[in-house]
Structures are given as C-alpha cells and as structure tokens.
Amino acid sequence: MPAALQSKEAVIKQLSAVFRTHGYDGTTLSLLSEATGLVKASLYHYFPKGKQDMALAVIQNRTELFKREVIEPIDPDLDMRQQFEIMCDNLIHYYDHGRFACSMEVFSLGQSRILFQAIIAERVEAWIELLTTMLKKAGLTETLARQRAIDAIVRIEGALVVARASGNEQYFIDTLHALPAQLLEQ
Amino acid sequence: MPAALQSKEAVIKQLSAVFRTHGYDGTTLSLLSEATGLVKASLYHYFPKGKQDMALAVIQNRTELFKREVIEPIDPDLDMRQQFEIMCDNLIHYYDHGRFACSMEVFSLGQSRILFQAIIAERVEAWIELLTTMLKKAGLTETLARQRAIDAIVRIEGALVVARASGNEQYFIDTLHALPAQLLEQ
DNA sequence: ATCATTGTACCGAACGAACGGTATAATGAT
DNA sequence: ATCATTATACCGTTCGTTCGGTACAATGAT
Numbered sequence: 001m002p003a004a005l006q007s008k009e010a011v012i013k014q015l016s017a018v019f020r021t022h023g024y025d026g027t028t029l030s031l032l033s034e035a036t037g038l039v040k041a042s043l044y045h046y047f048p049k050g051k052q053d054m055a056l057a058v059i060q061n062r063t064e065l066f067k068r069e070v071i072e073p074i075d076p077d078l079d080m081r082q083q084f085e086i087m088c089d090n091l092i093h094y095y096d097h098g099r100f101a102c103s104m105e106v107f108s109l110g111q112s113r114i115l116f117q118a119i120i121a122e123r124v125e126a127w128i129e130l131l132t133t134m135l136k137k138a139g140l141t142e143t144l145a146r147q148r149a150i151d152a153i154v155r156i157e158g159a160l161v162v163a164r165a166s167g168n169e170q171y172f173i174d175t176l177h178a179l180p181a182q183l184l185e186q
Numbered sequence: 187m188p189a190a191l192q193s194k195e196a197v198i199k200q201l202s203a204v205f206r207t208h209g210y211d212g213t214t215l216s217l218l219s220e221a222t223g224l225v226k227a228s229l230y231h232y233f234p235k236g237k238q239d240m241a242l243a244v245i246q247n248r249t250e251l252f253k254r255e256v257i258e259p260i261d262p263d264l265d266m267r268q269q270f271e272i273m274c275d276n277l278i279h280y281y282d283h284g285r286f287a288c289s290m291e292v293f294s295l296g297q298s299r300i301l302f303q304a305i306i307a308e309r310v311e312a313w314i315e316l317l318t319t320m321l322k323k324a325g326l327t328e329t330l331a332r333q334r335a336i337d338a339i340v341r342i343e344g345a346l347v348v349a350r351a352s353g354n355e356q357y358f359i360d361t362l363h364a365l366p367a368q369l370l371e372q
Numbered sequence: 373a374t375c376a377t378t379g380t381a382c383c384g385a386a387c388g389a390a391c392g393g394t395a396t397a398a399t400g401a402t
Numbered sequence: 403a404t405c406a407t408t409a410t411a412c413c414g415t416t417c418g419t420t421c422g423g424t425a426c427a428a429t430g431a432t
Binding site for chain 2: 021022023024025026027101102104105106108109110111113117120121123124125147150151153154155156157158159161162164165166167168171174175178
Binding site for chain 3: 214215216226227230236237
C-alpha cells in the first residue's frame with residue numbers, strides 16, 4: 001500500500017484547529033480540505049461517516065491529548081502546589097495559548113450540541129472529579145475541593161472566551177498563572 | 187399602515203435566542219424565520235442587509251439590555267456588597283438562567299469573529315472598566331480592582347460554558363451566587 | 373525473481389438539498 | 403389611494419455526501 005502523506009493524528013490535529021476556530025456548524029468540508037491538504041473525497045476515506053466522524057475524532061483526540069500532555073506529565077511526588085503549577089503550564093500549551101476555543105465549548109453549540117451532548121457532559125464531570133481528587137490530596141475538605149474544582153474549570157473556560165472575545169490572549173495566560181494560588185489559598 | 191404583528195424588539199429577542207443557541211454560522215434564515223414566525227421576505231424588510239444586520243441588531247439589543255436590566259436597576263445608595271448581589275441576580279436573568287450562550291462568546295467564533303471583532307472587544311473592555319470602577323468604590327486598589335473585574339467576567343463566561351457543556355444550568359446559578367462574596371473578600 | 377492480486381491512500385466530478393439573498397405581486401390597515 | 407408588510411417564486415452558490423476510479427506498496431503462488 002502507498003505510504004500515507006501524513007499520520008492520521010496529524011490530520012486530526014488540523015481538523016481540530018478548524019473546528020475550534022469555526023465551531024461545528026461553521027466548519028465546512030472546504031475549510032477542512034484546505035487545512036489538511038486532502039480533498040473532500042479523501043477525508044471521507046479516513047472518516048467514512050463524514051463531518052460527524054471528524055468531529056468525534058477531534059473530541060477523542062482532545063480527550064487523549066488532555067490525559068497525555070496535561071495530566072500524565074505531572075510528577076505525583078511533587079507537593080500539590082507544584083503539581084497544580086505544572087498542570088496549568090500544560091493547560092496553556094494544551095489550549096494553544098488561548099488561540100483556539102475549547103472543543104467542549106464549540107461542540108455544545110448548534111447541531112453538535114445534540115450530537116455530542118452526552119460525551120461532552122461526561123468529559124466535564126470527569127474533569128471535575130479529577131480536580132476534586134487532587135484538591136482533597138492537597139488537604140481540602142470534600143465540599144470545598146469540589147467547589148474549587150468547578151471554579152477552576154469555570155475560570156479556564158471563561159478565560160478562553162474572554163481572551164478570544166477581546167482579541168487579547170494575555171487574559172488567558174494571566175488567568176492560568178493565577179490559578180494554582182487561588183485553588184489552594186487559605 | 188398595518189400594525190406590526192410584534193414589536194421590532196420582540197423580533198430581535200427571538201433572533202437573539204437563535205443566534206445564542208446556534209452561533210452565527212449555525213444560524214440559518216430558516217431557523218430565524220421559524221423562531222419569529224416571519225417569512226424571509228419579512229425579515230429582509232426589517233433587516234435589509236440580511237443575516238449580518240440581524241446579528242448586529244442582536245449585539246446592540248444585548249448591549250442595551252445589559253445597561254437597562256443589569257446595571258441601571260442597581261441603587262447606587264446601597265452598600266457595594268448589596269449592589270454586587272443585585273447585579274448578579276440581574277445577570278442570572280440577563281443570561282436566561284444559563285440556558286443560552288453569551289452573544290460575545292458566539293459572535294467571536296467563525297465568520298462572525300471577523301465581522302464583529304472590534305465591537306465585541308469594545309464591549310468586553312467596557313465591562314471590565316465598569317466593574318473596575320465599582321470595585322474601586324468598594325475600597326479596592328486600582329490594580330486589585332482590575333484583576334477582580336477581569337476575574338468576574340471570566341467566571342461569568344466560564345460558568346455559561348460549563349453549564350451548557352454539562353447540561354446543568356445549576357453550575358451557572360451557583361457561580362453567580364458565589365460571585366459577590368468573592369469579589370470583595372479579605 | 374516474477375507478476376497477477378489485493379488492500380490502502382487518494383482524487384475528480386457530480387449529486388440533491390439547503391444556503392443566503394432578491395424580485396415582485398398581493399394584502400390590508402389607514 | 404397609499405404604503406408598510408407579507409407571500410410566492412426564484413436566483414446563484416455552497417453545503418455535505420457519494421461514486422467511480424487511479425496510484426502504489428505489500429503479498430504470495432509460481
């Protein structure tokens with residue numbers, strides 16, 4: 001068989017940038033074609049069910065990337081403050097310094113909201129659980145840990161929106177730099 | 187002349203719900219027609235330049251609504267803590283209890299990002315200034331006031347995203363109820 | 373070592389449907 | 403009679419999707 005011009009993961013990452021810039025409904029096959037260098041028919045070779053398949057691949061890729069590049073690199077032997085600092089640095093890269101929206105944000109708008117509602121909701125709750133566990137390890141009570149976990153995700157998502165709406169990515173960077181201290185304060 | 191079946195503001199409010207649910211690119215004239223009960227020709231009678239005009243009307247309506255229903259009802263004689271509490275209650279209604287996205291969020295995605303970038307960025311900055319002024323009145327330093335102002339907007343926008351992504355509007359309500367205390371703490 | 377076969381990677385052209393938008397005639401309250 | 407408003411029909415374009423196919427590398431019987 002012929003060698004692929006680029007790996008499937010490389011293709012998905014380019015799809016990801018388009019979906020996260022234009023949203024699901026705003027993303028056209030032409031845009032995806034332009035971004036990947038593959039014509040529409042070729043995209044259907046990789047993703048037989050079309051646009052839905054591509055969006056799903058992006059969601060799965062983002063989920064995996066989150067684990068691999070945000071969570072797993074955190075050394076569990078460090079103290080919790082340092083762990084949160086590393087996590088936030090990783091998040092800045094994961095979200096491309098605030099240049100693109102969060103996949104959970106864009107896929108909860110329009111048509112894609114109905115298509116991916118369940119899987120996105122699951123990811124939000126899983127993230128809340130993860131942060132709650134970390135914050136309990138840092139010594140917070142169950143209740144406070146959960147509150148702060150939600151607040152952290154709220155801040156991250158909000159910072160992405162504010163950065164994009166204002167055209168100033170610094171709002172995102174600053175928010176994430178402030179986060180570790182805020183999570184653990186008092 | 188024949189009386190309009192509904193006021194222009196009523197029409198715009200229905201357009202608003204569609205745009206804030208589907209985003210600019212995801213909003214079709216069919217959806218807008220369905221939501222308003224007006225056929226396409228009628229929409230073009232009210233908004234000669236079409237979809238762009240309608241989106242612009244929504245942005246302007248939201249700006250005005252924000253002033254009229256969020257800010258102006260705040261009694262400036264109350265102490266600042268109470269003023270923030272009223273503002274947050276007003277915001278819960280302004281954002282329809284988290285049922286729809288923020289117009290600044292959706293219009294900073296896809297095509298509309300290019301179309302409305304400037305006007306949306308202006309609105310974000312104006313909101314930051316407004317909150318900064320209020321927080322200085324509450325006794326905070328310029329620097330801290332501005333930080334907290336940004337943080338408040340970040341939290342509001344983030345809470346809308348988390349509520350929508352998780353399908354649980356309570357995340358929005360809870361975040362807004364916690365906000366007044368957080369703005370003024372220590 | 374050869375070569376027909378197979379499976380993967382990719383593409384050109386076209387599909388019906390829906391898109392945003394427009395032209396124009398009919399409607400009906402003043 | 404006027405004129406804001408709406409209905410109908412239509413425009414060109416682009417949408418997501420599909421079909422028929424080519425290019426090419428690995429395979430395996432000879």
